[in-house]
Amino acid sequence: MTAPDSVPFHALAHDHLATASPDLLRAMIKTFADALMSAEADAVCGAEYGQVSDVRVNHRNGYRPREWDTRAGTVELAIPKLRQGSYFPHWLLERRRRAEQALVSVVATAYLLGVSTRRVEKLAESMGVTQLSKSQVSAMAKHLDEQVAAFRNRPLDAGPYTFVWLDALTQKVREGGRIINVHALVAVGVNSGGQREILGIDVATAEDGAGWLAFLRSLVARGLTGVQHVISDSHAGLVDAIGAVLPGASWQRCRTHYARNLLSQVPKSAQPWVATLLRTVFEQPDREAVHTQMTHVLDTLEAKFPKAASHLDAARHDVLAFTAFPREIWKQIWSNNPQERLNKEIRRRTDVVGIFPDRDAIIRLVGAVLAEQNDEWTEARRYMGIEVLAKARLHPIESQTDEPAIPAELTA
Numbered sequence: 342m343t344a345p346d347s348v349p350f351h352a353l354a355h356d357h358l359a360t361a362s363p364d365l366l367r368a369m370i371k372t373f374a375d376a377l378m379s380a381e382a383d384a385v386c387g388a389e390y391g392q393v394s395d396v397r398v399n400h401r402n403g404y405r406p407r408e409w410d411t412r413a414g415t416v417e418l419a420i421p422k423l424r425q426g427s428y429f430p431h432w433l434l435e436r437r438r439r440a441e442q443a444l445v446s447v448v449a450t451a452y453l454l455g456v457s458t459r460r461v462e463k464l465a466e467s468m469g470v471t472q473l474s475k476s477q478v479s480a481m482a483k484h485l486d487e488q489v490a491a492f493r494n495r496p497l498d499a500g501p502y503t504f505v506w507l508d509a510l511t512q513k514v515r516e517g518g519r520i521i522n523v524h525a526l527v528a529v530g531v532n533s534g535g536q537r538e539i540l541g542i543d544v545a546t547a548e549d550g551a552g553w554l555a556f557l558r559s560l561v562a563r564g565l566t567g568v569q570h571v572i573s574d575s576h577a578g579l580v581d582a583i584g585a586v587l588p589g590a591s592w593q594r595c596r597t598h599y600a601r602n603l604l605s606q607v608p609k610s611a612q613p614w615v616a617t618l619l620r621t622v623f624e625q626p627d628r629e630a631v632h633t634q635m636t637h638v639l640d641t642l643e644a645k646f647p648k649a650a651s652h653l654d655a656a657r658h659d660v661l662a663f664t665a666f667p668r669e670i671w672k673q674i675w676s677n678n679p680q681e682r683l684n685k686e687i688r689r690r691t692d693v694v695g696i697f698p699d700r701d702a703i704i705r706l707v708g709a710v711l712a713e714q715n716d717e718w719t720e721a722r723r724y725m726g727i728e729v730l731a732k733a734r735l736h737p738i739e740s741q742t743d744e745p746a747i748p749a750e751l752t753a
Contacts (some may be wrong), residue, residue, distance in 0.1 A: 382421035489708035501567020502530035550578025
């Protein structure tokens, strides 16, 4: 009888990979990729390399080098050559993630448009890329632009979209020989199946009413319907644009954005305390408790920070708009905000670039990131239950008749 293995090879390999250097990872990737290509070339030839066989239909004829840019750096591949015909691993060198392709394309575009060589080299180095082919990047950019355009212009036919999140991310871009700030407008919704869905993206010069108005109208033209509740920051013109394009939809001031605004009204040393105090409002079990706690928070702030108390009192109605909906939705909206997590993913990719060479480059990279994320959300479990959505589509207050009414003194 053989003794069982005493060394946990799987765990050991996992630990080595977790602490491996980039050089080791690149070497492992090269070994694995070369072995797969060699096996596939043998299958095309009908026999293994150097084997005499009656069923052989072709022969190997050396290798040709090819650089492969990966997240672990540039890998020097050895692609098998054949005496008759050719072999190319399309499964390896063409199927890259859209956002990764877009990142390479943006860096190359910056180079072609005259951004400083030093800046482009730093961008490429941060990606582990040693070479950028103009012709390859041009073809890649064209392919990506077609994909992103199809994603941005697709019909929004999975409505009604009961809940919608809107936000804008500031990006730097070169225009007219100078660097300016533009805004990437992003919309996320919950469709009729309870799945999160990225509705659209656009770039506006200013985050004003005109930019948001045009963006929201484009979403409606593509099929955005049934919006009951919109969550966003209180950007200038955004709230007016929501009222003009989505009549009947209530507006909720984003909890995360508002918390940042409120904390700016108090000294830094008091910010953790004020943040915890505000958080207690959203942790209440029902509408009456929420409003009661808000009154308590206002009284507490008034005693120490009157300016912050006045700021919160002015935003009270907008911050508590969520209480008009069934309480089953509250925790889902606050604990799993899709917009905030999406923004972090976008920032992770765009921070590598820093300054975009043009607006098309922003659309290409951010659009590719959003398309990837939308695919992942489509395959993930439901964000919100069908029953909860159905209840939310009723008149909000009527859907909560089992809850006690809000005291008159709290609504005054």
